[in-house]
Amino acid sequence: MTGRKSANSSSGRQRDGRSIVIATVSTVVVFGLLGWIIVSAPNWPQVSAQFFDPELFGASLEDLIPAFWKNVQIALIAEVLILVAALGLAIARGAPGPALLPVRFLATAYVDLFRAVPGIVVIFAFGLGIPALDLPGVPNDPTFWAVVTLTLLYSAYVCEVYRSGLESIHPSQEAAARSLGLSHLQTLRYVLVPQGVRRVIPPLLNDFIGLTKDTVLVSFIGVVEIFRTAQIKSYATFNFTPYVALAVVFIIVTIPMARFVDRLAARDRARSQTGVR
Amino acid sequence: MGLAPRRSDPSGEGFESAVAYEIAKRLGFEAADVAWVPVPFVQSFAPGDKPFDMYLTQVSYDDERAKAVDLSDGYFDQNQTVIANADTPIAVVTSVAGLADFKLAAPVATTSYQYIVDNIKPTQSPLVFDDLAAAFQALNGKQVDGVIVDLPTAFYAVAVELDNGTIVGVLPTVGEIEHFSVVLSKDSALTSCVNAALAAMKADGTLKTITDTWITGAGAKELT
Numbered sequence: 001m002t003g004r005k006s007a008n009s010s011s012g013r014q015r016d017g018r019s020i021v022i023a024t025v026s027t028v029v030v031f032g033l034l035g036w037i038i039v040s041a042p043n044w045p046q047v048s049a050q051f052f053d054p055e056l057f058g059a060s061l062e063d064l065i066p067a068f069w070k071n072v073q074i075a076l077i078a079e080v081l082i083l084v085a086a087l088g089l090a091i092a093r094g095a096p097g098p099a100l101l102p103v104r105f106l107a108t109a110y111v112d113l114f115r116a117v118p119g120i121v122v123i124f125a126f127g128l129g130i131p132a133l134d135l136p137g138v139p140n141d142p143t144f145w146a147v148v149t150l151t152l153l154y155s156a157y158v159c160e161v162y163r164s165g166l167e168s169i170h171p172s173q174e175a176a177a178r179s180l181g182l183s184h185l186q187t188l189r190y191v192l193v194p195q196g197v198r199r200v201i202p203p204l205l206n207d208f209i210g211l212t213k214d215t216v217l218v219s220f221i222g223v224v225e226i227f228r229t230a231q232i233k234s235y236a237t238f239n240f241t242p243y244v245a246l247a248v249v250f251i252i253v254t255i256p257m258a259r260f261v262d263r264l265a266a267r268d269r270a271r272s273q274t275g276v277r
Numbered sequence: 278m279g280l281a282p283r284r285s286d287p288s289g290e291g292f293e294s295a296v297a298y299e300i301a302k303r304l305g306f307e308a309a310d311v312a313w314v315p316v317p318f319v320q321s322f323a324p325g326d327k328p329f330d331m332y333l334t335q336v337s338y339d340d341e342r343a344k345a346v347d348l349s350d351g352y353f354d355q356n357q358t359v360i361a362n363a364d365t366p367i368a369v370v371t372s373v374a375g376l377a378d379f380k381l382a383a384p385v386a387t388t389s390y391q392y393i394v395d396n397i398k399p400t401q402s403p404l405v406f407d408d409l410a411a412a413f414q415a416l417n418g419k420q421v422d423g424v425i426v427d428l429p430t431a432f433y434a435v436a437v438e439l440d441n442g443t444i445v446g447v448l449p450t451v452g453e454i455e456h457f458s459v460v461l462s463k464d465s466a467l468t469s470c471v472n473a474a475l476a477a478m479k480a481d482g483t484l485k486t487i488t489d490t491w492i493t494g495a496g497a498k499e500l501t
Contacts, residue, residue, distance in 0.1 A: 046324045046463065050345055128411060131418035140420045142404065222382060222404030222415055232405065235386040238322035238345035 053241045060233055060245035067229035068249055071215040074143065074225075078150040078215075079208055085151060086158035087193070093163055096184055107159075114156035119217050123149050127221030146218035154211050161203045165196035202265040209254050209261075292429065292491035293333040296352050299483060300331070300459070303474035304467070318386050321460050322346050330467055332460035335427060337388045347468040350475050351456025352484065357392045358431035358497065359445035361423040362416060368443050372501045373397060376445075379422035380404070382412050388455060389425040396451050397425075413438055429492050446500035 038044065092107035114122070126149045131140035139145075169192050177187040197204075216227035224232075226249065230242040289298050289308070301311050314328050321332045322345050337355070338348050359376065361367045367379045376397050382404040383389035393403045404421055406412040413434065415421045423445060426434065435442040459475075461468050478484040 043325055050322075050324045124411075128414045128418060128420075131420050132414060134419065140418055142415075142420060219405075220407060220411070222406050222411070222420065224402060224405050228385065228405050231385055232390055235318075236339065236388075236391065237341040238339075239341070240323075 050238075051240045051244055053239055056233075056237060056239055056241040057245050060230065060242040061249070063229050063233060064226050064242070064245055064249055067224065068226040068253075070143070070223065070225040071212070074146055074150065074215045074218060075208075075212045078147050078154065079211060081147070081151040082154045082158050082207075082211070083204075085155040087162055087197075089155055089159035090162035090166060091188060093159065094166060111156045111159050114153050115160075119149070119153050119214060120220060122153055123217050123220050126152075127218070142218065142221045142223050145221060146215070146223055150211060150214060150217075153214075154207060157210075158204065158207055161200050161207060162197065164203075165198075165200035166192050167196075168199055169195050199268070202261045202268065205257060205261045205264070209257050212254060212257075213250060292353070292487065293335070295487045295491060296484070297331065297333050299478060299487060300471055300474045303477060304470050327462050330461065330465070331471065333457075334460075335429065335457050336460050337427075337455045338458045339388070346463055347461040347465050348458035349461065349468060349471045351458060352475055352478075353429070353457040353488065353492075354454045355427045355429070355457060356450060356455070357389050357425050357448040358428045359423045359425055359448065359500070360416075360431050360434055360439070360442055361445050362439070362441045363443040364441070365422060367422040368445055370445055370500070371498075373448060376423065376500075380420070381423050381425060382406060382415055382421040383425045384409055384412050387426070389427070392448065392451070393425055396448070409434065409438065413442075416442075428497065431497070432492065444497045446498045448500055 041047070089107050089111065092103050093111070095103045095107075123146070127142055127145040130138065130145065166188075173191055173195075174187055177191045178184075182190065216225065219225055219228035219231070226246055230246040233242040234240055289295055298308055298311065301308070316327075316329055316332065318334065320328070321334070321336070322342070324345075333352075335353075335355075336342075336348070338351060342348060359367075359370075359381075367376070370376055370379075373396065377399050378401075379399065380401045380403070381393050381397065381399050383393055383406075385405050385407055390403065390405055393399060404412075404415060406415065409424075409426070409430065412421070412424045416424055416439070424434075425448070428447060431444050435444055459471055461471065475484070478487075
């Protein structure tokens with residue numbers, strides 16, 4: 001488009017005008033048709049009343065927004081722990097030499113295990129199982145176990161993101177660092193981690209968005225957060241509008257994050273294409 | 278005729294199964310005509326065609342709920358009840374005010390949670406679980422001190438589900454007495470028939486006989 005515009009010929013401008021008209025017409029037709037199909041459905045009045053009740057929508061938001069604070073707290077605390085734990089795991093998975101095989105083995109087993117087991121099962125096991133052991137000094141607060149579980153689960157995924165970042169650094173850099181006399185850990189600290197992590201910031205943020213949404217899993221061990229609040233309201237009224245309100249809250253929160261990830265990724269692409277680092 | 282109970286129970290054993298067969302009989306159906314379909318709670322009020330004609334799972338009547346589905350007249354009047362582990366401090370509480378300092382829980386999809394928030398006004402935020410199993414697990418793990426459920430569930434829980442469970446007491450009714458209703462599709466042609474059947478069952482004492490057969494209300498102290 002920009003290329004065509006810079007040509008600045010009158011036929012180019014005409015083409016632009018025509019494509020705007022075509023785009024507008026096709027958008028109106030497609031969405032108009034979809035809307036008409038939905039609204040003309042025989043059961044639309046009941047679906048509309050049970051999913052899009054404006055009064056209940058407002059009342060739901062009033063309850064959901066304070067409840068969402070719980071999700072935000074859990075996501076932020078877990079994210080910090082995940083970033084640290086996952087980096088440790090990624091380094092452990094790449095531990096060099098035959099002597100460190102047990103470290104590699106344990107880290108790999110951990111990642112395999114927590115990527116394999118559905119999150120809901122892990123939540124039940126830690127959130128309801130461990131407190132039932134009645135061990136002295138072990139907290140039984142479900143919010144605590146929610147943070148622990150999400151950290152365990154997401155560390156496994158984020159470990160793999162870090163690892164792909166570390167492995168994307170050309171081996172010659174490690175060789176160069178080692179030949180300068182840096183130890184393996186120093187090489188990680190000064191050469192590999194700073195570059196590798198920078199490359200994976202977009203996928204890391206992507207996982208953070210996933211984590212934000214997965215905080216609703218903690219409702220299963222009793223925490224009354226945004227999903228449970230919506231569910232309570234839905235069951236009390238036999239109406240699905242509270243879930244629609246919940247979706248809107250998550251959309252408002254995650255879309256800016258998603259756009260931010262896009263911008264970072266675009267910047268990264270531009271850099272690697274021009275060769276500037 | 279299709280029925281949807283919480284536990285698919287075609288035996289006629291148990292309170293709601295017995296009520297369902299009695300209603301069906303009065304609508305002119307043989308026991309063999311009754312088909313049971315398992316339905317998740319959320320589907321009972323989802324818009325659209327329902328896979329059942331009647332749904333009986335201890336659904337409490339509520340004006341808001343009645344906007345989405347038809348709710349029959351009541352077939353059981355119920356009170357909220359507190360259950361806990363025996364030998365814990367909450368087990369000897371005698372008043373509603375005395376409950377406020379304990380950590381309480383309720384299963385979701387019940388009116389119990391609202392009762393906690395509105396009437397007990399606890400100092401610690403209550404927990405809410407998807408089902409009784411999770412709530413009882415939390416009780417065993419001492420994550421909560423007491424669970425609020427309806428009275429029939431309380432008796433079932435103490436007798437069957439909990440090893441060391443006890444009924445702390447029946448909570449007083451606030452406002453109108455809560456009753457369980459049969460759920461039917463919105464504007465179902467059957468609703469008036471079901472209400473007529475229930476009225477007849479109340480008039481000739483059948484409902485009381487069924488209730489007395491399956492639900493023992495004796496032995497639970499009332500909280501003040």
